[in-house]
Amino acid sequence: MESLRTLYRYRQLIAALTARDLKARYRGSILGFFWSLANPLLLLTVYTVVFTFFFPSNVVHPYPLFLFSGILPWTFFSAAVLESTTSISSNAGLIKKVMFPAEALPLVTVASHLVHFALAMPILLIATVGFALHGDITLSATMLLVPFLMILQTLFVAGIAMTVASASVLFRDLRDILTNLMQLGFFVTPILYLIDRVASRPFRALLRLNPMTPFVVSYQDVLFFGHLPGIADTLLMLAYAFVSVAMGITVFGRLRDTLAEAI
């Protein structure tokens, strides 16, 4: 409760720092903010070319669009979590020299990655419309559910980010462990393939245990397949988001007082 009140009080701070992060990222580059749009666009183009002309895939059609609708939420998750491991230690000055609410730092990281994620969405929509005009796919109203998925996923990511941000101050190894886990996680999440087509039972069980699975599958459901997310997936997402936020607040609350001296 205390944590949530602090967050509300610092909403302006989080907003300002997020804007600062985004501005600082592109300051000095000629295309500036356009890179946020260009990066996913280029990625989508590469996927389309590769999987249409060089390695035609028969998983689903059109495969680039399927890949893209899973890869975007995954990138949001992995980039935000990995970057949050250094969010506190790279701002040591703030924690040690200013009365600064440390919880704002991982949340700023999450928020700025959320902005990148949100900016990539229009590219995905335009691509979907393009493929629909071409007759490869039909547009569906389920796309309107994307914001709700984003809210749930943001809560989930924020909880994890707060946990790893505070824990990695005391356990520096966490960052390296997570970097490797994320690379593994990419393949243990049904992004490149459909979970139903996985033959191995133990591997499918492993996929089910991955908390990112219901999120990625749900994005694919509403964006690509044009149907509502499954009930089981929805419940899992709610549960993961709740557990993650609770864990983030608890762990951060425990470690907060030691941060200033442990950095």
Added chain:
Amino acid sequence: MPDYAIALTNVSKSYRLWGRGSQFATLKSALLKRDLALTPETSVEAVRDVSFAVDRGEAFGIIGRNGSGKSTLLKLISGILKPTTGSVRVNGRVAALIELGAGFHPEITGRENIYINGIMLGLSRKEIDARFDQIVAFSGIPDFIDQPVKTYSSGMYVRLGFAVAVHVDPDVLLIDEVLSVGDEEFAAKCVAKIQEMKYRGVTLVFVTHQLDQVRNLCDRALWLDHGEPETIGDPVRVVDAYLQAVSSTQTVPPRAATDETKKLETPRDDPNEEERWGSGEVVLSRVALVDNRGDELVALGPGTPVAIEMDITVRVPQDDFVFGIGIYHADGTCVYGTNTDLEGLMPERLESNGRVRFIMPALDLVAGTYRIDAAIHTRNGRAFDYRRGAIRFVAGSRVHDIGVYRPKHQWKFEGGIAIKEIDLEQRNVPIEVAEAMREARKPKTFNHRDTENTEKSQ
């Protein structure tokens, strides 16, 4: 609302030593005060059992050697660190100047950084809008405000940082060794700003090695030694005790002097009693306010020539000595202070007893109670004998003017202004009565005399 701004009760802070290889910047202090190789404990106490309260509007200085826990104490007050035991209570908005511009991002402009920094210090966007021009004006770098701060010189960086921090309008301002930043001009501006904040009732806590600032700006001071409070009280006395200690670790003082120190160092709280301290190699055996015939005065009228007389008893001859005097109003305001060093009177030799006279042709003080401090000390400020409130006297005046200083003056009126001078003795008499009495007497011719105060009647 409680009347204290800051209250610390039995505050201790230990830093835990984490496993091998963990880097710990704040251990600086801990490492300096203990030989870690000899004490394999897993925690180091940086601050031990500190209790004090700072009143609203008070300026409080914290001094001590490197690693004595000063900065840790400031961080505890600011809330950056949490005490291991004890409690820290602070009333009102706190701003901490621990590192200026700590939150600046190099890639974005000064303007944007002002906003971010202001929000970090607890202002809203609107409040910053309202203060923006003042902040830029104070920083003195308006031409660079739309440049990324990575292009700033380090001086510009701290200017901007200080400008933002002091415009937060805090109730409590914590300052860690930052008043020495920037060039002379800016440092003076900072001190002036701090003084202004003090007059506005902002509670100030300083950590500094610049003992002059403690003496000049603070109402009280704390000397922290190895994390423990050594002395707390009058800043001049605390600074002096500290200087004594610092110099005594460097040179062994004469034995007689040490005994004298013990005897002299008895702080008293009664403001009417004299406080006296010093190492005692030379003492002020008598301090008196005398008139031009050499008679001691306890009351003083305007226009009287006076002198402060100090009889010097030399126990150990000295080569480095400064005589100083200070005149204070009873409320603590310094009316005037000077010493022989400031006025370019270089000490050569103090061989044997003597007398020093500080002669004033007139000491025109506004009516009130005053005290005089007299001291003999070394040129770096270590006292041989410091007598705070050595003399107390009352200044009388027929005119109930206000302030601390009465310049020589006269009123002159030209044109169609009618003014009559009345007898000030009759001031409290109803005006008609006074008029009647005046009519009865021969009307005075209106002439102007130096130092005589002529008043207008409505």
